[in-house]
Amino acid sequence: MMGRLRLLIMLALLLLLVACALDKSGYVPPEQHPVDAELPPKPPICIDCHEARDENINWAQFNHTIYFGENHRQQAYRQNRVCSMCHTPSFCSDCHATRIELKSSDKNPTQTYRRMPHRGDYLSRHRIDGRVDPSSCFRCHGNPKTAQNCTRCHG
Amino acid sequence: MTGVVNFFSSRWVCCALLTIMLFFPAGSSALTSNVELETILRGFARDVPVDGNSRVIPAYTYLKLDLKNITPTGISFHGYGWGRYDLADSGFYDSQGQGELLYGYLEYHKKFSSLRARLGRIHVFEGVANETLDGLWGAGKLSPRVSLSGYAGQPVGLSSTNDRSGDSLFGGRVAYDGGEKYLVGFSAKFSNNDGNTADRMIGTDLIYYLPKDMTLFGFSKFNTDESSFAEHSWELRIPFEPFDIKPYLQYYDYDSYFGTGDKAKLPFQNLAQSGESLAILGVDSFWRKSEELNLGAKLKLYSYDQNDSSQYIALVANLIGEERTQSGGELGYMRGEAANNNYLLLRLYTYQDQLPAKYWVSFVSADLVYALYDKKINSEDSSLFISLGAGKHVWNDALDLKLSGDYSIDPFYDSDLRVMLSASYSFGRGL
Numbered sequence: 180m181m182g183r184l185r186l187l188i189m190l191a192l193l194l195l196l197v198a199c200a201l202d203k204s205g206y207v208p209p210e211q212h213p214v215d216a217e218l219p220p221k222p223p224i225c226i227d228c229h230e231a232r233d234e235n236i237n238w239a240q241f242n243h244t245i246y247f248g249e250n251h252r253q254q255a256y257r258q259n260r261v262c263s264m265c266h267t268p269s270f271c272s273d274c275h276a277t278r279i280e281l282k283s284s285d286k287n288p289t290q291t292y293r294r295m296p297h298r299g300d301y302l303s304r305h306r307i308d309g310r311v312d313p314s315s316c317f318r319c320h321g322n323p324k325t326a327q328n329c330t331r332c333h334g
Numbered sequence: 335m336t337g338v339v340n341f342f343s344s345r346w347v348c349c350a351l352l353t354i355m356l357f358f359p360a361g362s363s364a365l366t367s368n369v370e371l372e373t374i375l376r377g378f379a380r381d382v383p384v385d386g387n388s389r390v391i392p393a394y395t396y397l398k399l400d401l402k403n404i405t406p407t408g409i410s411f412h413g414y415g416w417g418r419y420d421l422a423d424s425g426f427y428d429s430q431g432q433g434e435l436l437y438g439y440l441e442y443h444k445k446f447s448s449l450r451a452r453l454g455r456i457h458v459f460e461g462v463a464n465e466t467l468d469g470l471w472g473a474g475k476l477s478p479r480v481s482l483s484g485y486a487g488q489p490v491g492l493s494s495t496n497d498r499s500g501d502s503l504f505g506g507r508v509a510y511d512g513g514e515k516y517l518v519g520f521s522a523k524f525s526n527n528d529g530n531t532a533d534r535m536i537g538t539d540l541i542y543y544l545p546k547d548m549t550l551f552g553f554s555k556f557n558t559d560e561s562s563f564a565e566h567s568w569e570l571r572i573p574f575e576p577f578d579i580k581p582y583l584q585y586y587d588y589d590s591y592f593g594t595g596d597k598a599k600l601p602f603q604n605l606a607q608s609g610e611s612l613a614i615l616g617v618d619s620f621w622r623k624s625e626e627l628n629l630g631a632k633l634k635l636y637s638y639d640q641n642d643s644s645q646y647i648a649l650v651a652n653l654i655g656e657e658r659t660q661s662g663g664e665l666g667y668m669r670g671e672a673a674n675n676n677y678l679l680l681r682l683y684t685y686q687d688q689l690p691a692k693y694w695v696s697f698v699s700a701d702l703v704y705a706l707y708d709k710k711i712n713s714e715d716s717s718l719f720i721s722l723g724a725g726k727h728v729w730n731d732a733l734d735l736k737l738s739g740d741y742s743i744d745p746f747y748d749s750d751l752r753v754m755l756s757a758s759y760s761f762g763r764g765l
Contacts, residue, residue: 205448205475205477205478205479206478207446207447207448207475210443219657220657220658221654221657221658221660224622231547231573232514232543232547233514234513234514237541237543237549239547239549239571239573240541240549240551240571242578244578244620244622244628244630245620245628245629245630245650245652246580246618246620246630246632250580250618252553252567253539253541253551253553253567253569255459256459256460256461256539256553257461257509257517257519257539257541259459259460267398267400267412267414268412268414268437268457269370269398269414269436269437271457271459272414272436272437272457275457275459275464276434276436276457276466277434277436277457277466277490277491278434278436279416279434279436280394280416280418280432281374281394285754286374288699288701288721288723288738288740288754289685289697289699289723289724289725289736289738290685290699291660291683291684291685291699291700291701291721291723292658292659292660292662292683292685292699298681298701298703298719299681299703299704299705299717299719299742300703300705300717300719300742300744300745300746302744302745302746303705303707303711303712303717303744303745303746304677304679304705304717306673306675306711307668307670307673307675307676307677307707308668308670308673309601309673310670310672310673310674311636311644311646311668311670311672311673312612312614312636313588313592313601313602313605314565314584314586314591314612316602317591317592317598317602318464320602321491321594321597321598321602322489322491322492322597322599323491323492323494323596323597323599324490324491324492324493324494325491326599326600326602327494329599329600329601330599330600333599333600333601334599334600334601334603
């Protein structure tokens with residue numbers, strides 16, 4: 180049963196590729212943000228250099244404001260291609276990955292200018308945050324592998 | 335199959351990646367390659383239940399490899415993984431050496447087209463999916479307005495429960511772009527663990543452009559196993575130069591949100607039978623007073639079906655300088671009735687970049703995080719964390735050397751000192 184299902188999915192994916200090969204793409208953002216734009220290494224406010232929006236892209240929603248580090252899901256879910264113009268997936272992996280032993284602020288302790296989750300002693304604070312809103316934790320710790328470090332106290 | 339699994343999750347990953355590196359002396363090869371190697375050496379002390387050493391000295395290696403244009407037809411390779419070895423053999427970790435391949439895939443990318451396909455270990459963020467899988471992913475456009483993506487394979491997050499036979503994960507997303515008016519998408523994700531249902535979600539997402547550059551973002555997720563909505567997240571973005579205000583409303587039904595079979599481990603497992611629901615009303619606001627001074631304020635109101643309601647409020651200020659130079663602070667208060675405890679949180683930090691050449695270091699950093707609890711945790715009522723660091727960029731910024739020390743007094747440690755030395759080397763550029 181599962182085997183047949185998998186085959187079906189593979190076929191569907193192949194179909195997808197063929198369909199795409201026919202290719203009616205319309206606007207596609209470039210693979211890389213132009214190097215000659217000389218972006219400084221700080222969170223960009225896109226509309227400093229771009230208009231708020233045109234028929235192809237809505238730049239304003241990607242502004243890296245103070246809270247963008249903890250609230251980018253609405254953008255990342257839909258327009259991952261825009262993120263990949265400037266970020267390789269490894270940038271995301273520091274906070275989002277199936278199995279990383281070090282939390283991002285332990286891996287990059289000197290990057291104090293970033294807003295990384297769980298800074299400082301989080302073992303104490305997490306008892307409160309985790310009760311108040313466990314849904315946010317489940318996004319990143321919601322499978323057996325990402326919850327591996329939790330089992331020494333939970334379960 | 336298990337051979338493959340063992341390979342992916344063993345410490346050999348690290349060695350294998352290192353070997354690959356030796357074969358790619360970047361720069362001399364015709365393909366554009368980008369290699370980043372980061373080595374981290376940490377040291378701290380822990381009371382380890384086994385006899386012997388209480389010093390833990392883990393050495394980490396992170397390797398990132400991007401090989402572009404392996405073939406003229408647009409095939410590239412991207413990989414990222416880490417390995418760790420405890421030089422002190424302290425017994426602090428489950429095993430002295432461990433590692434993981436976070437992703438590693440071949441990508442086909444058609445020039446001037448939206449078509450992309452990936453094969454290997456991939457992380458997928460797409461509609462209801464935030465998953466790593468070993469398999470295939472493809473995306474493209476059927477017409478300038480309709481985009482389609484899909485993936486199928488084995489979920490990496492479930493590989494540690496029994497073995498991987500009977501594990502599967504597949505799904506996709508289709509979206510219609512209504513130009514300057516709206517964008518709407520539908521997505522689905524199905525996963526099985528050892529032949530049992532793990533996760534069955536379908537979802538819809540929406541961007542709707544309103545007058546005055548206001549934008550409405552919506553996302554709703556439905557658990558088809560539980561036959562009820564798991565989540566609604568709706569957000570309005572109101573730009574109002576120099577302000578940017580985002581009110582949002584979120585709703586979670588615990589039984590269907592956490593009801594994902596074998597995926598939900600403790601502490602989440604119990605929540606799936608709690609019958610609880612949570613509604614969050616929040617506002618994130620941002621005031622760009624000038625390019626140098628940014629201010630933020632955040633308010634979150636939590637209300638539950640069963641538990642007592644809770645509130646969080648926070649203020650942030652950032653002073654922004656040249657390059658990465660920044661200083662700032664944050665003050666927050668959590669009134670956590672739901673957890674039967676409250677905390678006050680204070681953070682102060684600075685990062686001074688591009689120090690004059692007369693100093694030996696290129697940057698210094700400092701961080702302070704202080705939390706004060708209303709009710710004691712392990713008979714302590716506060717946590718203090720201080721981190722100091724310095725670093726130097728050498729060889730035209732190809733090599734970064736960093737040294738840092740963290741000190742913490744908290745409910746878990748009377749006085750905990752950790753030091754860390756990191757060296758990251760990169761050929762080429764990347765964020």
